[in-house]
Amino acid sequence: MSKIVEIKKLLFDYIRRDEEGNVEGITTAVDNVSLTISQGDFVAILGHNGSGKSTLAKHLNAILYPTEGTVLVDGKDTSEEDNIWEVRQAASMVFQNPDNQIIGQIVEEDVGFGPENLGVPTPMIWERVEKALKAVNMYQFRSKSPNRLSGGQKQRVSIAGVLAMQPKCIVLDEPTAMLDPSGREEVIEAIRELNKKENITIILITHNMEETIYADKIYVMDEGKIAMEGTPREIFSEVEKLKSLRLNVPQATMLAYELKKAGVPLPDGILTKEELICHLS
Amino acid sequence: MFKDMTLGQYYPIDSPIHRLDARSKFVGTVIYIVSVFMVNNYIGYLIAIAALLTFIAISRVPIKFMVKGMKSIVVLMIFAGLFNLFLVQGEVVWSWWILSITKEGIDTAIKMVLRLALLIMGSSIMTLTTTPTSLTDGLESLFKPLNVIKIPVHEIAMMMTIALRFIPILTEEMDKIMKAQMARGVDFEAKGLIKKAKSMIPLLVPLFISAFRRANDLAMAMEARCYRGGKGRTKMKPLKYHWNDAVAFLIMCGYLALCIIFGRGVLE
């Protein structure tokens, strides 16, 4: 499998300046992170607020550049200026607040924004828009104003917006943080579909453990470093460690962990309630 | 308060006017505005009113909807009317205390109110039948020659598009902030100028901070979607002139000619 993202010893410093522009302090937001992501993977990057996960994500889209180390997206170095647009097309980004990333007045016009920027010929824009909206199940809303949609629907439009740029990889920076539970489900469902059907690499940044159950691999970040990495099962079996990293496991996992601690013979890292019920009865 | 504003709110149906090119509608609107400023007798106003009613009928936007849009400027119209009614000098027909109404005053007041109403309704036909995006696209295309004198036409058009998208969002946000501060005991109905101005600070600071944050986020999102100005951009919905645009243009020229011939001249 080809590598879509390669991060080598990435270090990023936020430099705070006072009003005169003098350096006030330096915060290392990402500290010596190396990781590789293969094409078609579903990767979750977990971490509490302020763990550096969003800063890491912004490197994949050439919004931020490494202070030290390199980031390669689809084989291209993000810190080289000539690569910017290719990098941004290969790894598109969806942000937290859907209201702040929808530009068009009408759903289909917003989805067309990316392809327009890429200089795609008009008839092909329409094809791409249609395909992207259908992929996230929003085609029937194509002529609606984004203001009339629910949070989950808006976020699906945002996903369609980057999908129309035909990326190899989609980076989602806490896409569900502002949504209610049903909106959250809609969005996660849409992401999984894209990963399975279109073989698009998904990099999901989140602090919600439930959303990572279906990932192929999870990285847990803390203080700018990768604190844990592994499959969901491996990660979820370390309940105490996750708690110390300000995270929380789903209730089924928590219950299984508590029961096991009390002496019930259960395997490590139970993810869903079905598994737990199956093992108990 | 912005909720009642129909001006600028697209009315999504299909009609011959909806189908016209945004540029034709813009030029048509300009012609109409010119005509309203040009006519100075009642025949002229009748022609303008008749034309307006015809346009509304063709656009299939309910008149009720248009009248509702007028609500927000009724105060302005009344003020302009009264101002003219009482201040224009001439043949006095009625007077009381220091107020007096003149024949000329009545005449100017009626014309002023009519003119305002026609202007607002005339231009709202354009905004009601054109999506804001095609409107800005149209303006961008019409003003493209200004690029030569270094006016960033594309950027201005993009700014308009974004502004239109964010007005309802920020309006809603303002409402929420107002409520949050009212819950902390702010009295937005306070009497007195200083008190009123003071009560605005807790509203405006969060609103500005939020607007800046949104602007920042949006800029990042646009860059992430490979936006790099107007160069090399294609259009999803390119503007195209059709035969109906030519027809519309001819009709507008005919209308303007009518106004010039019959709508101008000394009273009676």
Next chain:
Amino acid sequence: MSLILDHVSYSYDVGTSYKQEALKDINIVIPDGQFVGLIGHTGSGKSTLIQLLNGLLKPTSGNIYYNGQDINDSDYDRKTLRSKVGLVFQYPEHQLFEENVFKDVCFGPKNLGLDEKEVNLRAYDALEKVKLSHDYFYQSPFDLSGGQKRRVAIAGILAMKPEVFILDEPTAGLDPKGSEEILTLIKNLQKDTGMTVILVSHNMEDVASYVDRILVMNKGELKMDGSPKDVFKKTEELSNMGLRAPEVTYIVRELRKKGFPVDDSAITVSEAKETILNALYHKILNE
């Protein structure tokens, strides 16, 4: 002494074609000192309801009584109402505006017309209660983290010394640990001060272990009103409204269906653990 909603209805844009019924005939009695969870989908009417309680909106019909007085009577003082019934909105960004945290918390009590000494005292007390470190008192509220901002916003209302404390989604956007900290804080405040707390949320698992009573709203109607155990029993009704009981309730019920002798009213992880262990123990004894 209580909060009473008597046949309360509310419609937006009355008299226009956009008229929308947001609340339909709501009847609720909330006694003093209760911790109430108000749950519902986006658009269920829960936000409208809390705005009515605080006098920000007036019911289209029906009455709201606080301590025996109709809060919408023309001679009822709104300012007192807003100090007695405190409302913290979802986003702290909507209320923070002063140059430093302490000043911002002073804003509410100052609006109540208290003298400066009392204002400062209350602000200090409120910031202590939300456990914000003194280091932040004179920092700009905009430089704080999400969790800290939320604490300042809560302190801003606490400083008005409310008897009824309403919080709209106080954990939205916080990480799991941050949410837990805020909820524990609220629970402790309620225990220590004896005030009534109404917590608006769409997270059942959050609510299950903290509240005494749950109100479930759907499409402007009050659909359920009862203890967490009673409400979470009705899983089917909940799912019809697009809501889910906590995960563990489904686990214990499923186990019981499979003939496992557990108490299927468990709603928290620790309750579930207890009953499952008990059941396993009995099973071993019987064998």
